[in-house]
Amino acid sequence: MRERFYIGEARRYEVLRQLKNAEGVEEIVILSTCCRTEFLLWASEPTIAANSLLQYLGSEHGLKLTEWQHFYRLLDERALAQVFRVAAGLDSMALCGPEISAHMKSALDQAQAVGAAGRFLNSIVARALEVSQKIRDQVMAGGKVVSIPSATYELAEGIFGEMRDRRILLLGAGPVSEASARYMMDRGAGPVVVIDHSPQRACEVAERLSGTAATIADRWRCIVEADIVIAGTGCPHMVLTREEAERIAIERNRVALVIVDIGMPRDVDPEVRRVDGILLYDFDGLERTIAESATYQSCSLEQAEKIVAAEEQAFRSQLQAQAAVPTIVALRERLNQICRQDVESFIEERGPFPREQVQLLHAITAQVIQRIASSLARELKELPEKEEQERMTAAVTRLFHLQSPDKALAGTNLEKQSNERKQRAVAINY
Numbered sequence: 455m456r457e458r459f460y461i462g463e464a465r466r467y468e469v470l471r472q473l474k475n476a477e478g479v480e481e482i483v484i485l486s487t488c489c490r491t492e493f494l495l496w497a498s499e500p501t502i503a504a505n506s507l508l509q510y511l512g513s514e515h516g517l518k519l520t521e522w523q524h525f526y527r528l529l530d531e532r533a534l535a536q537v538f539r540v541a542a543g544l545d546s547m548a549l550c551g552p553e554i555s556a557h558m559k560s561a562l563d564q565a566q567a568v569g570a571a572g573r574f575l576n577s578i579v580a581r582a583l584e585v586s587q588k589i590r591d592q593v594m595a596g597g598k599v600v601s602i603p604s605a606t607y608e609l610a611e612g613i614f615g616e617m618r619d620r621r622i623l624l625l626g627a628g629p630v631s632e633a634s635a636r637y638m639m640d641r642g643a644g645p646v647v648v649i650d651h652s653p654q655r656a657c658e659v660a661e662r663l664s665g666t667a668a669t670i671a672d673r674w675r676c677i678v679e680a681d682i683v684i685a686g687t688g689c690p691h692m693v694l695t696r697e698e699a700e701r702i703a704i705e706r707n708r709v710a711l712v713i714v715d716i717g718m719p720r721d722v723d724p725e726v727r728r729v730d731g732i733l734l735y736d737f738d739g740l741e742r743t744i745a746e747s748a749t750y751q752s753c754s755l756e757q758a759e760k761i762v763a764a765e766e767q768a769f770r771s772q773l774q775a776q777a778a779v780p781t782i783v784a785l786r787e788r789l790n791q792i793c794r795q796d797v798e799s800f801i802e803e804r805g806p807f808p809r810e811q812v813q814l815l816h817a818i819t820a821q822v823i824q825r826i827a828s829s830l831a832r833e834l835k836e837l838p839e840k841e842e843q844e845r846m847t848a849a850v851t852r853l854f855h856l857q858s859p860d861k862a863l864a865g866t867n868l869e870k871q872s873n874e875r876k877q878r879a880v881a882i883n884y
Contacts, residue, residue, distance in 0.1 A: 455521070455524045456488065456489070456490070456491070456718070457718065457719040457720060458515055458516075459486075459491045459511070459515050459517075460486055460488075460491055460718050460719060461484060461486040461491060462486075462688065462718075463560075463564075466484055466486060466561075466564055467564060467567070467568055469484060469510075469514075470482060470484060470564065470565055470568045470570040471568050471570070472510070473493070473506070473507065473510060473570070474568065474569065474570035476503070476506035476507070476509075476510070477502055477503075477505075477506050478497050478498075478499045478500075478501075478502030478503035478504075478505070478506050479495055479497060479503045479506055479507075480495075480496050480497050480498065480503075480572065480574075481495070481496035481497075481565075481570065481571050481572040481574055481575045482494065482495050482496075482565065482570045482571070482575070483561050483562055483564075483565040483570070483571050483575050483579060484561060484564070484565070485540070485557060485558055485561040486561075487553075487554070487557045487718075488716065488718040488737050489554070489737075490540075492536075492540070493507055494533075494537060494575060494578075494579070495507065496572070496574045496575050500529055504527065531766075531770060534578065534766055534769070534770055534773075535762070535763075535766045537578055537579065537582045538581075538582045538585055538762045538765060538766045538769075539762055540554060540558065540582075541554065541555050541558050541579070541582035541583055541585065541586040542555075542582075542585060542586045542589045542758060542761075542762055543555070543586070543589075544755070544758060544759060544762060553601065553602075553630070554586075555583055555586040555587070558579060558582065558583060558586075559579075559583055561579075562575075562576070562579045562580070574773075577773075578769070578773075581765070581769050585761065585762060585765045585766075588761060588765075589758045589761055589762070592757075592761070593757050593758045593761070601633075602630050602633075602634060602716060602740070603630070603633045603634040603636070603637035603638075604637060605740050605741075606634045606637070606638070606682075606684065606714050606740070607634075607637050607638050607641060607643075609712070609714070609735060609740065610638065610643075610681075610682050610712050613710060613712055613733060614681065614710070614712075617638065617641055617642050617643045618642040618643070619642070619643070619644065620638070620642075620643045620644070620681040620682055621644070621645060621646075621647070621679060621680050621681045621682070622635050622638060622639070622643055622644060622645070622646040622647070622665075622680065622681070622682050622683075622684070623646070623647050623649070623676050623677060623679075623680035623682070623683045623684070624646065624647070624648045624649065624650075624659070624684050624686075625649055625673070625683060625684070625685040625686070625687055625693060625721065626649075626650055626684075626685060626686040626687035626688060626689075626717065626721070627648050627649075627650035627652070627655045627656050627658075627659040628686045628688065630686060630716060631684045631686045631716070632659050632662070632663065634684050634714075634716075635663055635665075635684065636663060638682070639663065639664075643682070644664075644665070645664075645665055645666070646660070646663045646664075646665035646666075647660070647665060647666050647667070647668050647676050647680070648660040648663070648665060648666070648667050648668070649667070649668050649669065649670060649672070649673055649676060650667075650687075651670070651687065651689070653667065653669065656668070673693075674698075674702070677694075677702055677711075678702055678705050678706055680711065681710075681711065681712065682711075682712045682713075682714070683711065683712070683713045683714070684714050684716065685713060685714070685715045685716065685717050685721035685722055686715075686716045686717045686721065687717055687721050688717065688718075689717070689721060690719065692720065692721060692722060692723050693721045693722070694713075694721065694722045694723065694726060695723045695726075696723050696725040696726050696728070696729065699722075699723075699726040699729045699732050700729055702732070703729050703730060703731040703732055706731060708730055708731035709731065710731060710732075710733060711731060711732050711733070712733045712735070713726065713732060713733065713734045713735070714735050714740060715734065715735070715736045715737070716736075716737060716740075718737075720736055722734055722736070724736065781834065781847050781850060781851060781856065782827065782830070782831040782834065784851075784856045785827055785830060785850060785854055785856065786823065786827045788854050788855075788856060789823045789826060789827060789854075790820075790823055793819040793820075793822070793823055794816075794819070797815050797816060797819055800815075801815070830850060833846065834846055834847060834850070
């Protein structure tokens, strides 16, 4: 399922452009890794936005109703908490935890590049990344964290025992593959050979690892000579079939060959694990090999959860306060409009007044407006629940006719003057 709904980096830009213009979607960020694919949406009408996303998943990925058990849909506070927990690695498979914040930062950068993320998702993801860093600094600092590189090393060490001079082949020169090779080389393994569809990138990675680059044409020979193969090509098709693996195993006289497939979609046919002499571990197999709790054995999961919960609640209050800002601004403008027009009408009917008195009248009305607007703003921002805030906002909007300006002027001198102007205009037209 993760393979089917995985969205590669190159295609992610296209999907972002498509969905940012979909009905109901105001902002969108796509997080797609070997662990998960998530669509983070900001929408005033969640049902419409969700339907647009479902149409995309159905048409582009063949999503069926019978497959709904593999998905989740979270709204409002639960969605916000999910973003924070994912960024902190608390809702990831153990091996995904250390890298997930980097993936989320990349996802935000991609959305910003095509204009799919706006001020709300920008602030949410940015805050989630800050919380993630806070947890790493306060909770996980100094602890042992399981990652794909460390898990690959421990897996190979458990099979071979001695890792010194174990030959490594990278099929794909991605950052995780490079990090895995470096982790093993730092502990005695090596040399390393790098093959990538981009010969230039293969040479660059090989140089950083003090290894050698090879071409795709040399793939067979390099696999036969290797002890450990790390496959992460990003190819849309498998690069090693069971038939090929059988021939390779025979040529190696069934000497153990460890293949770690971290590609998404996968690079190696799962049937290869049935070949005698070849030990294939894909992402799920690698995860099962390492104790699932190992990532957090040296840190307090409970403490991390408390930090996330507190930060999420504080940020939710901040978002609610921001949501009230447009209403507060509109209210202040409406009060200014009404008072200014009434003062001008009063001066016209009772004046003229000295300049100082006119300034004093405007100053008094401005002070009254400030007190009323500030009081209402405080009430709106400090309401603890979103639903209560929405009801209060709707009440203020209706009482002051913020969506119907003309009604707000009913009974004022401005309304009288406005009607007189309309009558004069009618007379002139006739």
